[in-house]
Amino acid sequence: MEDVVKFLFGIFGNATALFLFLSPTITFKRIVKNRSTEQFSGIPYVMTLLNCLLSAWYGLPFVSPNNILVSTINGTGAVIESVYVLIFIAFAPKKEKAKILGLFTFVLAVFSIVALVSVFALHGNSRKLFCGFAAAIFSIVMYGSPLSIMRTVVKTKSVEFMPFFMSLFVFLCGTSWFVYGLLGHDPFVAVPNGFGCALGALQLILYFFYRDIKKQQPSAEDSVELGLEKPHQSKQANGVNGV
Template sequence: MDVLHFVFGVFGNVFALFLFLAPTITFKRIVTKKSTEQFSGIPYVMTLLNCLLSAWYGLPFVSPNNILVSTINGTGAVIETVYVLVFIIYSPKREKLKISGLFAFVITVFAIVALVSLFALHGKGRKLLCGLAATIFSIVMYASPLSIMRTVIKTKSVEFMPFFLSLFVFLCGTSWFIFGLLGRDPFIIVPNGFGCGLGATQLVLYFIYRDRGSKKPTPEESIEMGLSKPNQNNKQLNANGV
């Protein structure tokens, strides 16, 4: 059981890393053009919060036997921080202020959860607070593609829902879901069970509508999802962690 637990944790790390690195093409474009164009920075900020909370939850003094949760989400937090900072540098003034404010909010929320859990709570109380916080924002992160799924159904086209990203959402959610089952951890089971189901739904939609799109996706669209507003012909992002 312990070996399987470790194996599925490694799988979860690998698949989550693919998701975290998927936006690099978009950020290369942003740096090259020195503009964020119509891309939205909000998904990156929310993913950063999820990574920070999940990394904290996986630490041994919060929840034992979940160190693999901390390794990938700690890595994800570094990657998402870079994305957010790049977005702040190249975004227009109004968007810069908004994302900077959200970034400060994320750091504040994480600091409050970390400090309260560290100094005011112990044992099960500490695990409960950190687990609930991580679960809520993991579900928020996994739920971010819901709008693009609605667009797929409405337009009968998978133009803005790339197959491989949907596949990795499914594989990542499934790996962590099984990891949570083997470790009997509801704070990992619940959000990743949701992610697994959402990824499966995306794949079903892809196979239903894959031959109905009329426009050939750009290289960025074929890799990434969830970055911007579909009605402005840009991608929509979700990165997933735990």
């Protein structure tokens, strides 16, 4: 029965994670339409790509048995994030293009090192520990990215840059994989997603606390991705869009 419940939470986790991976499509439609990355940052996409690559690798049977659902969704996420990164590089200004391209190269190098070391130098439980720690660290980094936006919400007393559904699915995704990790007795899945569950809950609390406060700036409802746009530059970006 426990295995069935774990499987169901894994399926639900896949669905909510897929929503999170696809949510930036609105941002990238805007980038392609305007042929400019404007004030958006490409760093979150590159770091999410690294998290997906490491988590997908960790979920493979020869690294971590019985975690194939971790591999399927993160493998899908890696493909999606790769497309985002390549589009961003294509339309970014020269200086930003070089920075993101360099970071993208770094991400591929880190993943390659982890994969090669785990295959040729480690075996059994040591391989799982090595890959698990790497995946957990970057999962926490990914979940921690909205902290700056949460600080902005408190400072401005406005939820304009923290969309409800984004916060909701961060909470649902983190909760699903947290329970999945607990049922599978896997701290490398449970711990970072427990962190994500807590941050998602805090975002929802902030949302309901500040949601009725009148907005002082133009709408940014299509800037659905947390942390992608610098709050103090949002008016300029929103003017182009007419998130």
